[in-house]
Each structure stands twice: as structure tokens, then as C-alpha cells.
Amino acid sequence: MRFEDVLLQVDGFGTFQKTVLLNNFVARFSLVSHFLLNIFIAVIPSHHCDISSLDAYGGFGNLTQEERLTVSIPQHEDGTFSSCHMFSEPQLHLLTNRSDPTEVPVVQCQNGWVFDNSTFTSSLATQWDLVCEKSGMNKVVATIFFIGVMFGAAAFGSLSAIYGRRRMLLVSYVLGMGFALTSVFSTSFIMLAVLRFFTGFSITGIVIISTILNVEWVDIEHRKMVAVIDSLSWTSGTMCFSLIAYCIREWRWLTVAVTLPIAVSIVSWWWIPESARWLMANGNMEKAHYYLQKCATMNRRKEILSSIKPEELSNIVSVTEDRKRKYSYLDLVRTPRMRRLALLTGITWFCVATVSYGIGFNIGSFGLNLYLTQFVYGAIEIPTKLCGYYLLDKIGRRTTVVGSLLLSGGSLMVNIFIPKDQAVVRTVIAVLGRGCSSAAFMTIVLYSSELYPTVLRQNGMGYNSFLARLGVAIAPLILLLDEVWGHLSQVILCSVALLAGLVAYQLPETRHRCLPETIEDIEGGEKSLREVTLK
Numbered sequence: 001m002r003f004e005d006v007l008l009q010v011d012g013f014g015t016f017q018k019t020v021l022l023n024n025f026v027a028r029f030s031l032v033s034h035f036l037l038n039i040f041i042a043v044i045p046s047h048h049c050d051i052s053s054l055d056a057y058g059g060f061g062n063l064t065q066e067e068r069l070t071v072s073i074p075q076h077e078d079g080t081f082s083s084c085h086m087f088s089e090p091q092l093h094l095l096t097n098r099s100d101p102t103e104v105p106v107v108q109c110q111n112g113w114v115f116d117n118s119t120f121t122s123s124l125a126t127q128w129d130l131v132c133e134k135s136g137m138n139k140v141v142a143t144i145f146f147i148g149v150m151f152g153a154a155a156f157g158s159l160s161a162i163y164g165r166r167r168m169l170l171v172s173y174v175l176g177m178g179f180a181l182t183s184v185f186s187t188s189f190i191m192l193a194v195l196r197f198f199t200g201f202s203i204t205g206i207v208i209i210s211t212i213l214n215v216e217w218v219d220i221e222h223r224k225m226v227a228v229i230d231s232l233s234w235t236s237g238t239m240c241f242s243l244i245a246y247c248i249r250e251w252r253w254l255t256v257a258v259t260l261p262i263a264v265s266i267v268s269w270w271w272i273p274e275s276a277r278w279l280m281a282n283g284n285m286e287k288a289h290y291y292l293q294k295c296a297t298m299n300r301r302k303e304i305l306s307s308i309k310p311e312e313l314s315n316i317v318s319v320t321e322d323r324k325r326k327y328s329y330l331d332l333v334r335t336p337r338m339r340r341l342a343l344l345t346g347i348t349w350f351c352v353a354t355v356s357y358g359i360g361f362n363i364g365s366f367g368l369n370l371y372l373t374q375f376v377y378g379a380i381e382i383p384t385k386l387c388g389y390y391l392l393d394k395i396g397r398r399t400t401v402v403g404s405l406l407l408s409g410g411s412l413m414v415n416i417f418i419p420k421d422q423a424v425v426r427t428v429i430a431v432l433g434r435g436c437s438s439a440a441f442m443t444i445v446l447y448s449s450e451l452y453p454t455v456l457r458q459n460g461m462g463y464n465s466f467l468a469r470l471g472v473a474i475a476p477l478i479l480l481l482d483e484v485w486g487h488l489s490q491v492i493l494c495s496v497a498l499l500a501g502l503v504a505y506q507l508p509e510t511r512h513r514c515l516p517e518t519i520e521d522i523e524g525g526e527k528s529l530r531e532v533t534l535k
Helices: 001-010 015-041 052-056 065-072 122-127 134-161 165-183 188-215 221-247 251-259 262-271 276-282 284-297 310-316 336-366 370-381 381-394 397-416 423-451 454-483 489-503 519-523 525-531
Strands: 047-049 085-087 106-108 113-115
Touching: 001 284, 015 047, 015 165, 015 188, 015 221, 015 262, 015 284, 015 370, 047 085, 047 165, 052 122, 052 284, 065 085, 065 370, 085 423, 106 381, 113 251, 122 134, 122 188, 122 276, 134 165, 134 454, 165 188, 165 221, 165 251, 188 423, 188 454, 221 251, 221 370, 221 381, 251 525, 276 284, 276 454, 336 397, 336 423, 336 489, 336 519, 370 381, 370 423, 381 397, 381 423, 397 423, 397 489, 423 454, 454 489
Parallel strands: none
Antiparallel strands: 047 113, 085 106
């Protein structure tokens, strides 16, 4: 008997499973908002040098604001004023003689900047003058946050494999909320960067733990539905976040607004069960039986489970492996097939995350409304993920993720050849590429959770999430390469997408197969896989 057989008896997608799914759905809202937060809190509004110090010059105070700017700040060829330079002293002759001002000595801004607050009340750039030679620090904040997410994925993946999914989920909730709210009181950029690191470190436990809990509690038939619903929580979070950001233009209050929903998750945590698979894999049959009874009761199948005793559950986990053994990340590379699986999934996760967030972080480069484009980025994921739901069983997990990556790479390639002045066309293609990359992300999460055995599933997902967040951390830095050549970042992201498709094609298909429970199930190869496939 396998765990899937027990799930079918107690209903593998009843009220119990739907309650778990709903609780985890709510928790994802704050998570996705923090992942996208840097797009809005680190935006650089229009600005120019502060010229108030020039009031001491004779006749300067009688000029209009436009005239004051004309005689104080050099202009670009398109007529816009320079953001980072000013004349060393007012050039009053420019009011009557529009001679070439390049011959006039210019200096960097001497007394700070004046920002256009019509769109953003405040941001990190306005808070700590992160403009001109310091403008790259805005993207560094995102990189620091995702480095925290990267290490947090590794830590929570290991800790939840040792101490359980449920317990570490609460730790992630409490620490993530605490560090995020503390960050709004930052008095320096360094303090903010440190707190954003620990926010990312803590909050990432939500995604890797809730994903596994959802998958481990449902039957084979509904795994793809759970994956799509789970992924749609990111989509709804993306769309809602753009609306919240539109209403709250001050970076501190925006951070508070997207963090407070975690409080709801902390309350609802009391109704979240531990993974019965994990409990059985660790020899705790009594507790596993307790949660299975709870599941059967909520699903109105209580009388069915009454015939199964706790000691009988031991037959579900292979006796060839020591249940008292503690598994670690080293077990991902001890045996040949596990080593190959870890290599392939790790590369795929890294590449998919780099492409998806590379497109997402580049949202401001198209010249259209930032909030509307972000909302559309989320909205396009709905049809692409619903299409993915249909294809997961029709053509399989592997073909779905490979096809999505190729389409995403193709969109990036097309945008390379479209002139930058065609903002609408470039945005439409980027939105399609974003949708395809999101479908690939949704699929690879489900795919990987089905590939790894129960005893290493949380470690495997933690390892993959670590590499994915490394890709996300690198994505903002890739976008900085556009300063070298305008299309360099797009070329790199396109190449990464195509590489991911090639690597993902090497993975085995998992459609209609039971979840492997032990390393032996993986190392047994195709013969073992056939044994765990539904008849």
C-alpha cells in the first residue's frame, strides 16, 4: 500500500485539502508583494540639481522657475534638463542668446537634488539621494533582498526537513513580518539593506514550505490543479500589489501595507496540519495517523480510516531505508541519479527565475504607465497558467515547461529588433514573454516536487529555490548591462531561456505517477518508476 492509496480512501481533494490550500493562498500575498516591492520603492523620479543656493546672484531671484532652470542647468538635445549637472554660476545670457552651453563650465550637483513628487511621494532614491553616480544602489537593494531569499531558501529547506513543515512555517511568518515592519524605521541606507536581507531570508520559508504542504496532501489527479491554484496566488498578488502601490505612493507605508496580511496567516496557522508524509518518513506513525484521521473527519470519510491502525502505516514507507536517519543536502549528491536530478532541476530553476524576474524588473524601460504595466504583467498570467493547466496532462510536465521557455525566449529575441520608440509594441511582447515565463515557473515548481522523494523533497525544493533566488538576485545586475549596449540584457535573458529549455528536456516525465517516497525509488530507475505509477 502507498500513501496515495490512503489518500484516495480519505478523499485526496476534500474539504481538508481545500482548507490547507486556502490558508497557504492567503500567505502568498505578502510574499509576492515583497518580491516586487523594489519596483516601486526604489523608483527614481524625475529630478534636477537644487539651485536654491544661486539666489545670492544678482537678478536671479526675479526670474521665473523655468528661467531659473534655463540659466542654471544644462539641457540635453531633446530640451530636458540635466539630472546630475549644473552650471558653476548662473548663465543669464542664455535667456537672450541660446548659444551652445557646452562651452560653459558645468559641475556636479553641489547642494542635493529637487525631485518631482507628483507620482511618488517618497522612495529610496529621494530618501537617501540614490541618483546619478549612486543610482545603481537602487537595484542593489533588490539584489541584497534576493540574496537573503537565496540563503533563506537553503536554511528553511533544511530546517523544515528536520523539524517539520508546520513549525518552520510559523517561524517564517513571525520573522518575516518582524523584519519587514522594522525596516520602515531605517535611519540609513545600510540599516535598510541589512533589514531587507533578513526580510528576504525569513519570508522565503513561506513559499517553499507551503508548496510542499499542498502537494503532499493531495492525490495524483489533483496535483496539477493545486499547482495552478498555488501559482495563481502569485498572479492575484501581483495584480493587487499594483493597485495598492497606485494608492500608496510613500515607500514606508507601502511596505507596511503589504506586510500586515501576514498577521492573518499567523492566526490561520493554527488550522494548518503537519505533512503526514513527512511524519511517516520520520517514523512518527501516531501523529501521522492523527492528521489522517482529522483529514478523514473533515472529508466525511471517518469510518474508512478507522480500519487502519497507526502501526499499519509503516508499510507505506520502504523498510529498506532507516527512518531514524536525518537527511541533508549532501544526500542530493551522494547517489548518481539523485546527483543528475539535482543538477538538471537546479540549472532549470536558476534560468527560469532569471528570465522571469529579468522581464519583470525591466518594467520601467518601456516608457508606459508603471502601475498599469505591472497590473497587465499579472493579468496575462491568468490565461497562460490556465492554458498550462490544460497542457500539464495533455502533453506532460516536461513538454509544457520546455515549450513555455522557448516561447519566452522567442519573445525576448523579437524585442531586440523592435525600435525602443515603439513602446506599446515592445510592452505587448514583453507581457507575452512574462506570461510564458510565469507558466514555466508554475510548471517547474510542480514538476520538481514530483521528481524528488519525500525524504528529500523539502531539501530538494530548498536547494532549487536557493538557485532560483540566486538567479533573481542576478537579474537586476543583468539589466545594468544595458548601459554598455542597449540590448545586451535582452540577449543574455534570451540565451538563458533557451538554455533552460534544453536542460529541462533532459528531465524524466512525472505525469500520472505517484510521488516517490525514498531515494531508492529514484535510484531504481525506470523499473522503480513503473512500480509507483498508477495502474
